[in-house]
Amino acid sequence: MQQPFIIGDTAIHPGTRTTVQLPIASLYTHTTIELPIHVIHGKREGPRLFVSAAIHGDELNGVEIIRRLLKQKSLHNIKGTLIAIPIVNMFGLIQHSRYLPDRRDLNRSFPGSEKGPLASRLANIFTESIIKQCTHGIDLHTGALHRTNLPQIRADLDDEETNDLARAFGVPVLINSNLRDGSLREAAAELGVKSLLYEAGEALRFDDFSITVGLKGILNVMRKLGMLRQGKQKEAKEPFIARSSAWLRAPHGGVLRNIQKLGKHVDKGELIGTISDPTDIFNDTEYPIHAVRAGIIIGKTNLPLVNEGDALYHIAYFEDSTEVAQEVESFAQDFDLG
Numbered sequence: 123m124q125q126p127f128i129i130g131d132t133a134i135h136p137g138t139r140t141t142v143q144l145p146i147a148s149l150y151t152h153t154t155i156e157l158p159i160h161v162i163h164g165k166r167e168g169p170r171l172f173v174s175a176a177i178h179g180d181e182l183n184g185v186e187i188i189r190r191l192l193k194q195k196s197l198h199n200i201k202g203t204l205i206a207i208p209i210v211n212m213f214g215l216i217q218h219s220r221y222l223p224d225r226r227d228l229n230r231s232f233p234g235s236e237k238g239p240l241a242s243r244l245a246n247i248f249t250e251s252i253i254k255q256c257t258h259g260i261d262l263h264t265g266a267l268h269r270t271n272l273p274q275i276r277a278d279l280d281d282e283e284t285n286d287l288a289r290a291f292g293v294p295v296l297i298n299s300n301l302r303d304g305s306l307r308e309a310a311a312e313l314g315v316k317s318l319l320y321e322a323g324e325a326l327r328f329d330d331f332s333i334t335v336g337l338k339g340i341l342n343v344m345r346k347l348g349m350l351r352q353g354k355q356k357e358a359k360e361p362f363i364a365r366s367s368a369w370l371r372a373p374h375g376g377v378l379r380n381i382q383k384l385g386k387h388v389d390k391g392e393l394i395g396t397i398s399d400p401t402d403i404f405n406d407t408e409y410p411i412h413a414v415r416a417g418i419i420i421g422k423t424n425l426p427l428v429n430e431g432d433a434l435y436h437i438a439y440f441e442d443s444t445e446v447a448q449e450v451e452s453f454a455q456d457f458d459l460g
Contacts, residue, residue: 168347173188207248264324
């Protein structure tokens with residue numbers, strides 16, 4: 123039998139589930155903002171996994187993923203503890219904004235401090251109350267505003283256990299991603315907490331494919347950790363690891379027309395899109411966007427109006443990108459959503 127799990131002044135006893143509202147700060151209207159934390163504390167000892175979403179307040183897919191996760195009947199017999207935080211940046215969510223009211227990026231403010239700016243204080247509360255009590259974590263993200271990401275896992279794949287969990291998640295594309303200064307993932311790594319970052323979809327949008335994939339991936343990781351029974355699972359295909367990626371940027375301002383879709387393979391020199399000059403329609407002036415290397419489109423802008431230098435296509439590079447593209451297409455079809 124486990125010991126009670128403590129968050130703030132609340133003790134969650136083994137075999138129970140509780141929602142804790144952890145006070146964060148007050149608005150200038152004296153309205154208190156709280157951090158909602160859902161804890162399912164199993165009777166048996168095991169891993170302590172946090173799943174967090176909306177660290178960027180406009181990234182909504184993770185909010186729905188966690189809602190669906192908490193409704194899973196299989197969690198009744200969980201081994202260990204699940205700590206689910208569907209909305210970390212409540213301030214940003216209220217304002218439909220990526221950032222906090224102090225215009226800081228919460229995911230560049232970890233591990234935070236008690237006496238710093240708002241972002242730092244929230245990061246400190248999350249670090250002290252959640253990360254330090256966990257053994258593993260999954261942080262859920264989407265692309266930025268007007269950008270869509272292919273479902274992908276970003277993690278330190280040079281770490282053996284993290285690599286195993288990333289593969290278990292079950293997406294075809296893994297990105298070996300360096301830790302960013304001030305990120306939740308960096309703070310977790312410094313505390314010895316193995317973590318994954320799931321990227322899929324677009325800010326301020328629900329994407330059912332991304333949500334379904336994310337939910338299934340979390341359950342796969344929980345099974346890998348022994349938190350849930352294995353059951354009968356379809357044998358997972360070997361994912362592909364990208365060791366590098368880069369954004370292609372607009373060489374000129376204008377109106378972008380996409381030619382290639384998310385998840386598609388592109389060869390070196392292949393035309394991906396064109397930018398036209400809306401003020402020079404009669405001459406039909408166009409600026410082509412060509413792939414500089416063979417790869418897979420894992421992110422793209424959805425906004426047709428672009429300025430010079432804007433990020434347009436995020437290309438991941440693999441040893442055999444043609445095979446990756448075929449696997450991505452098959453993966454989407456398996457979910458009947460492609």
